[in-house]
Amino acid sequence: MxxxxxxxxxxxxxxxxxxxxxxxxxxxxxxLNRTAATVFRNADGTRTLSDLARLLAPQSDAAEGxxxxxxxxxxxAEAGLLEAGEAAGGWSRREWVRRVxxxxxxxxxxxxxxxxxxxxxxxxxxxxxCVGKQDGTPCTCxxxxxxxxxxxxxxxxxxGC
Amino acid sequence: MASxxxxxxxxxPGAARLGRIDRLGWSAGTCFDAYxxxxxxxxxxxxxxxxxxxxxxxxxxxxxxxxxxxxxSVWVDPEDARRSRVYxxxxxxxxxxxxxxxxxxxxxxxxxxxxxxxxxxxFVHSGAVGWRGRAIVIPGRSRSGKTTLxxxxxxxxxxxxxxxxxxxxxxxxxxxxxxxxSIRGASGCDRHARAQRVEELGGCCATSPLPVRLVVLTxxxxxGTWRPERLTAGQAVLELLAHTxxxxxxxxxxxVSLERAVARATVLKGPRGDARxxxxxxxRSVEKAASRGGAGERGTT
Numbered sequence: 001m002x003x004x005x006x007x008x009x010x011x012x013x014x015x016x017x018x019x020x021x022x023x024x025x026x027x028x029x030x031x032l033n034r035t036a037a038t039v040f041r042n043a044d045g046t047r048t049l050s051d052l053a054r055l056l057a058p059q060s061d062a063a064e065g066x067x068x069x070x071x072x073x074x075x076x077a078e079a080g081l082l083e084a085g086e087a088a089g090g091w092s093r094r095e096w097v098r099r100v101x102x103x104x105x106x107x108x109x110x111x112x113x114x115x116x117x118x119x120x121x122x123x124x125x126x127x128x129x130c131v132g133k134q135d136g137t138p139c140t141c142x143x144x145x146x147x148x149x150x151x152x153x154x155x156x157x158x159x160g161c
Numbered sequence: 162m163a164s165x166x167x168x169x170x171x172x173x174p175g176a177a178r179l180g181r182i183d184r185l186g187w188s189a190g191t192c193f194d195a196y197x198x199x200x201x202x203x204x205x206x207x208x209x210x211x212x213x214x215x216x217x218x219x220x221x222x223x224x225x226x227x228x229x230x231x232x233x234s235v236w237v238d239p240e241d242a243r244r245s246r247v248y249x250x251x252x253x254x255x256x257x258x259x260x261x262x263x264x265x266x267x268x269x270x271x272x273x274x275x276x277x278x279x280x281x282x283x284f285v286h287s288g289a290v291g292w293r294g295r296a297i298v299i300p301g302r303s304r305s306g307k308t309t310l311x312x313x314x315x316x317x318x319x320x321x322x323x324x325x326x327x328x329x330x331x332x333x334x335x336x337x338x339x340x341x342x343s344i345r346g347a348s349g350c351d352r353h354a355r356a357q358r359v360e361e362l363g364g365c366c367a368t369s370p371l372p373v374r375l376v377v378l379t380x381x382x383x384x385g386t387w388r389p390e391r392l393t394a395g396q397a398v399l400e401l402l403a404h405t406x407x408x409x410x411x412x413x414x415x416x417v418s419l420e421r422a423v424a425r426a427t428v429l430k431g432p433r434g435d436a437r438x439x440x441x442x443x444x445r446s447v448e449k450a451a452s453r454g455g456a457g458e459r460g461t462t
Binding site (some may be wrong): 011013015016017018019020022024027029030031032033112114116117118119120122123124 | 272273276277284286302303326393394395396398399402403404405406407408409410412413416417420
């Protein structure tokens, strides 16, 4: 089956040399580099791995090109951006560098992903998170597992905590 | 600071009712507008309203109508036997120990509602200053050292935009959200964080929106050295999105604002050490870029 990239429920924004994809339901956002973006854009179910490889690098060896496409598809699948098609990885990064050389590493696909925060997560401060709670209450405001400084207790005096 | 109008708020028709919260015996209230939203605050302690003005978001205006989008309620035990309660709508958010804490919680909750609900602006949890007609934006979580770095930039001559939110318009420009800086003491205790006006640092507030020249993604580390990596525009948008309050509510508008904000900006990421040294480096970096950019840039500082 030819690969099909996800089109439903995603918001796609083009940037120079990159693509941003926002999943509306899962609220995840992804940044695709040029190689991953080319595969994502063209994986429409009509193109084979070879077709996609030729789009990426018309001059390069077919096996190398397909390995890059497989790698891109694996990364897109891992990010939840592939609906159908082969998602098995191509060569490993090490294998790729060994076979093709460091100079070609710029062709390697990359997909960076985040879970987009809720409004409360994005704006949280220790004031809203910790006031009124006991010292040692798990704190969500700073990334620290435990908040000791801002969870106010009656022992907290004007001289400091 | 103008005093707040005395007016008991009412939710707009069709808004979800507040149930038993409405029956807690509210005796005083006020209504105000901010960023296209209308809010009400009500309380059973009339003295609270006298102290409310400095806790409202920058740019608030007294409202002529009692109909509001959201009601904040502050209940204070008249016998001082129980903790206060702060409600946002019908949700109880915290039980502060005293009125000062209640006001701090209320202030923070109102700002979060503004940040999430303002439809024509994209609020990014971030410090921001202006320098040579451009903005330096410092996104980060609470306690990442944003305010410290912003304060050092202001002391070094930058104009102040905010220590909490970079407020972006659809063109990606940063608007001032010049609340007093929240300076924590050596203990790091939020209860004793001091609200410091930018004038006390010898600085001034920016008065107009500024395009972004530099985005600095950093956290203080005691042994940190500023050797940043430079991010692409896409990576930068992803980093900013992680601090964007309305990202889930309005993803398309948020992405447009963020893309435009970083379109002409340098975006650097890495841990930092001393804030004073970094502040000087950042200003020099923007200055160099501005001199390369040539004429037509308006300085605000």
